Amino acid sequence: MSGLRIINPGARSTVQDSGRRGYRRHGLSAGGALDIHSFSWANKLLDNPANTACVEILLGGFEAEAEADIVVGVAGAATSVRVNGSPRDGWQTVQLAKGDRLAVDPTRSGRITYLAAPGGFDTATWFGSRSVVVREKIEGIEAIRKGDILSPAHATARYQPRQVPERFRGRYSDRLTLRLVPAAQYSLFQRDDLLRLTTSTYRVSNQSDRMGFRLEGPALEQVPQGIISEGIAVGSVQVPGDGNPIVLLNDCQTIGGYPKPGTLGALDAGKLAQRLPGQELEFYFANVADIQNERVVFHRFFSETRWHTDGYSLSWR
Amino acid sequence: MKITAVSEDSVLVTFADAISDTLPRRIALLCNRIEADHNEWLVDLVPSYTTLLVIYDPVEIDFRRVEAYLERSVRMPRETDPHSTSSDLPDQTTHDIPVYYSPESGPDLEWIAREKNLSVDEVVSYHTGKTYTVYAIGFAPGFGFMGEVDPAIAAPRKDTPRSRVPAGSVGIANRQTAVYPKASPGGWQLIGRSPVTLFDPTNLSLLNVGDLVRFHPVSRERFLELGGEL
Structure with a gap:
């Protein structure tokens, strides 16, 4: 399988899904995407199920080369990324051709950017999850390093271009x-x-x-x-x-x-x-009931809405 | 018994206000019951000393229903509980853990002996003379907090933690004892080292909350034979 070859992981990049389930009684941390909002949108851009593994890029400085045609979903702190040096907007799908270089620059506002791939990145599963917890220093569970190749689970070379509607995008300079x-x-x-x-x-x-x-x-x-x-x-x-x-x-x-x-x-x-x-x-x-309600509506939104063919709007099923 | 929502996706069951040796067994029993129900909504269980944190998927169930479910599970009469044994509480797993006690493997062994006016052998026999209960797993994967050690050898944590405690190190902190599953920073007073693997990614934690643990002394040769490293 070919995918993204990492040229520079930046300050810290790891693969994260929704985290581990059922292992905390053994002293293992939950792990998982820190910001479920932008994580969920990165996956939604490619119609991935909720618990799909993304690359979580902290602060930026990330650079990778596409080893084949591949589409990625970008959401989070990076309002733009660069493909072979040319800026492309964030919060949308980014089409890469074989040999293209994708760069996520250090962010001025916001900390975390998620990159999604069709079907997710097919990395090793530990404790029922692809989430990486570096702190535990378990051999084989490591942050992304230079030279790593991250392959998408599905060999979808092209995908309908999509943009997250403006009103749903995170704004991280707000108080x-x-x-x-x-x-x-x-x-x-x-x-x-x-x-x-x-x-x-x-x-x-x-x-x-x-x-x-x-x-x-x-x-x-x-x-x-x-x-x-x-x-x-x-x-x-x-x-x-x-x-x-x-x-x-x-x-x-x-x-x-x-x-x-x-x-x-x-x-x-x-x-x-x-x-x-x-x-x-x-x-x-x-009130716990209010916060719980909002969380449930949030998850239902991602599982029960569909993109329109314009690639820019969604409606409930 | 108190059942409280502590976040949008977790509920804390508090069994008592103070630590006791019988609580971990009761908490483990509730864990077993909850797991036996194969609840779709269950995400995680974190038993510890006097509490059980139940983490759930709020899309599947709301907090009132989780609280009601836990109320029922806690109060379930034992005779209708398929996991109950003839005795009041389930059988407990007992682990027998070999330890090479020596100044070489336990750099604080002589210090504790001096502080407590004991010989090194007496410290060892106090430590091996009791059966301990696993109260909680935490700090690191497979790290079991056990108690209670005899007050005669209870020793406070070090003022300045060591930056590296070797894997297998057996330590004392106040009236608790533990084995470090892998090398890490740590502040417990070290009295020996065990060759036993306390955590590996396949078998997970050797110890579980509610288990019993006994330590027995082994020679340097036996320790090395069993795979221990100095």
């Missing part, structure tokens, strides 16, 4: 408001600290990766003591003794003993994951 479901230790936090958390502006710090995002801003002052370690939901906001909140993301540990006032939903966690250091955000508490 962010994130909704928290009250978590198990909500009531252990002092009221003043919960007010501080929801009335202050926090900034994304430099210490932000696939495990979690550390935030800068007013520290909470009377953090409850450590708790008995318990399972961690992805999106949990944990507050260690120094009072600075950390939002835990897909590659976080499976259990932990820091108290957690609330949890972000997957869509909000994805919006956060797209933010660069210094970007500002705020929290407020919301």
Whole structure:
């Protein structure tokens, strides 16, 4: 099989699908695409099912050569990519001919760009998933390296050109408001600290990766003591003794003993994951039913809409 | 018993406020029951000390139904439970783990002996003298938190964690003990090393929450024979 030959993986690129299912009790992280919104759109451009493996490119600097004619779906931080040096818009299908060079440049706004291929990239499956968790250092589960060849599962050389409608595209320079479901230790936090958390502006710090995002801003002052370690939901906001909140993301540990006032939903966690250091955000508490509803509608949209022949609009079945 | 939604796709079952040796078995039993139902909506189960985090697919089921399902599963009478044995709780797997205890393989062994006014042999016999319960798996794949060690050898974590703890290292942190499945940074006080594989991608974690573990001392030669590395 031939596909994309990696010339430069950039700051960090990995293959990600929706993550592992059923392995956290063995201490294995969930993994999976950090931003399910742009991940789902990259796949939708090629009519891939929801759990299809994409390349997740952090920050850019990615370059690859097509070893055969291949179409890719591009969604996320890169508002444009280059093919043999010429710019093409992001959030659409990009047709590559054999020998073409695709480059995803460092992004000015947004952190993550997804590349989808017809049927997904056919990489090794570990723990029921193609998601790569580099942190666990398991032999064979590695980030994308120079010289790797990523082959699409389907040999679809050409595809109908498609663009994600403008109103559905992510906008990552907007100020962010994130909704928290009250978590198990909500009531252990002092009221003043919960007010501080929801009335202050926090900034994304430099210490932000696939495990979690550390935030800068007013520290909470009377953090409850450590708790008995318990399972961690992805999106949990944990507050260690120094009072600075950390939002835990897909590659976080499976259990932990820091108290957690609330949890972000997957869509909000994805919006956060797209933010660069210094970007500002705020929290407020919301109802789990509302957030769950929105998430269900989100997934149904991708499974139950179809593209029109114009390649630019969709309708529900 | 408390059942709370902690996110849009997970529910936390809290069994008690304090750690006890019987809880992990009860939590493991609930895990088994949930898995035996082959629920389409189930994504993951994370048992730990006093809790079980149940992660589900919100497209398949909503949080109220998951909570109601868990309420029923927790309260299911044992006689109607096909996974129940004649005793009150299911059989437990017991692991017998060989350990080469020595200053060479456990760089904190002599320190603990000094701190606790014990001989090295006494530290070893305290550590091998008890059967431990696996409370949780975490920190790294296959890393089992076990307890409780005798207070006579309980020792706090190191102030500065080591940047590299070799695979198989057996450590103590307060009243817990564990074996590092692979080389990693770590802050536990190291008393020996085991040749046993605690995690591999095919067989996954050797230890499961609710299992029992005993350690027994082996010589340097036996340790090396069993595949241990120094």
